[in-house]
Amino acid sequence: MSAPNNDWHDLQNVWQSQAIDLPKLQKQTLWKTRRMMLWVAVEIAMVPFLWWYTWWIWPQSSTLLKAWMLLWCALGPVITWWWWHLRRGTWRAESGNLHDLLALKQKRLQAAYRMATHSFWMLSLCGVLIVVMAVLSWFEGGIAERSTEFQLGWFVGISISILWLIAWTIGTHFYRRSKLRQLQAIKHVIAEFNEQA
Amino acid sequence: MSQAFDAVLSEFGAAIARVAAAYERNPALREELQQEILLAIWQALPRFRHDASLKTYVLKIAHHCAVSHVLKEKARPPHQVLNEELIDQQIDPATLAQLRQHSERLLYVVQQLPLASKELALLALEGVSHQEIAAIMGLNVNVVAVRLSRLRSTIQQQLERVA
Numbered sequence: 011m012s013a014p015n016n017d018w019h020d021l022q023n024v025w026q027s028q029a030i031d032l033p034k035l036q037k038q039t040l041w042k043t044r045r046m047m048l049w050v051a052v053e054i055a056m057v058p059f060l061w062w063y064t065w066w067i068w069p070q071s072s073t074l075l076k077a078w079m080l081l082w083c084a085l086g087p088v089i090t091w092w093w094w095h096l097r098r099g100t101w102r103a104e105s106g107n108l109h110d111l112l113a114l115k116q117k118r119l120q121a122a123y124r125m126a127t128h129s130f131w132m133l134s135l136c137g138v139l140i141v142v143m144a145v146l147s148w149f150e151g152g153i154a155e156r157s158t159e160f161q162l163g164w165f166v167g168i169s170i171s172i173l174w175l176i177a178w179t180i181g182t183h184f185y186r187r188s189k190l191r192q193l194q195a196i197k198h199v200i201a202e203f204n205e206q207a
Numbered sequence: 208m209s210q211a212f213d214a215v216l217s218e219f220g221a222a223i224a225r226v227a228a229a230y231e232r233n234p235a236l237r238e239e240l241q242q243e244i245l246l247a248i249w250q251a252l253p254r255f256r257h258d259a260s261l262k263t264y265v266l267k268i269a270h271h272c273a274v275s276h277v278l279k280e281k282a283r284p285p286h287q288v289l290n291e292e293l294i295d296q297q298i299d300p301a302t303l304a305q306l307r308q309h310s311e312r313l314l315y316v317v318q319q320l321p322l323a324s325k326e327l328a329l330l331a332l333e334g335v336s337h338q339e340i341a342a343i344m345g346l347n348v349n350v351v352a353v354r355l356s357r358l359r360s361t362i363q364q365q366l367e368r369v370a
Contacts, residue, residue, distance in 0.1 A: 107345035
């Protein structure tokens with residue numbers, strides 16, 4: 011304890027008389043850090059798995075499925091890198107004071123909200139495009155004349171893609187809403203902080 | 208887990224738990240917050256440049272993490288949850304009972320403080336010097352001294368009120 015804080019001495023003693031179960035805390039932290047490392051390993055392993063899977067199903071795939079798989083083969087490493095980058099950069103703000111941190115958080119939330127809004131409309135547009143492409147390929151691409159087995163495979167592929175897009179669009183909508191709520195909360199906290207400071 | 212992180216956990220684990228308790232009353236959420244803080248420290252340790260003390264660095268991350276947690280938590284419990292697991296069970300029962308009363312009252316008062324004052328109070332209660340507080344909060348040392356003096360009076364008044 012430093013000399014200038016002597017008038018806080020009694021309060022410090024009372025405050026620091028609280029203790030914690032350190033072994034429990036250490037055990038929990040070890041588990042959490044290991045789980046986090048495991049997740050990173052799984053995410054990284056997903057990329058070669060996706061490439062291998064694409065290579066494996068390539069000969070039996072339709073052109074649409076090939077294009078779809080190629081898109082994910084390209085996006086996979088980018089998404090993995092982005093998640094890793096986000097995790098790594100989470101605590102870059104430790105160099106600033108509390109006011110800087112709040113301002114930075116507000117900026118990040120605004121960016122996240124904008125990104126979520128763009129993603130929401132992009133995903134909705136992708137959904138519409140897939141439906142249009144499916145209808146076109148059914149009538150113009152000669153799928154209507156192919157065997158029932160082929161049509162069933164084609165239909166399952168399209169359905170999975172659409173369902174997957176719908177799930178992402180709904181998820182993005184809720185994410186966007188939560189970011190908006192957090193943005194409102196942080197504006198309130200900043201206003202409160204400025205009043206007190 | 209690295210040796211440096213183990214050392215931080217042993218040395219500042221209690222302070223981190225107290226910071227978490229000051230920001231989060233719900234025991235389950237508090238435990239979650241402690242983990243968030245420790246993970247943040249684990250990630251930030253390689254970037255520690257020794258331009259401040261390790262304690263200051265750790266407490267700063269703990270506060271930033273706690274503030275982020277507060278922002279995330281929309282529904283906060285309206286009642287005080289007693290802080291059972293924070294009390295050291297090795298102290299004799301009479302002293303323990305007294306400390307429980309004092310520390311719980313102090314914890315309650317600190318939990319009620321507004322955000323800007325809470326950080327200041329917690330740093331002072333953890334024994335951080337005026338100079339270091341000034342550096343953390345981006346304030347002048349004299350301003351810190353004045354604010355701490357005012358804050359101490361407020362805390363004393365509140366402690367008497369809840370006694």
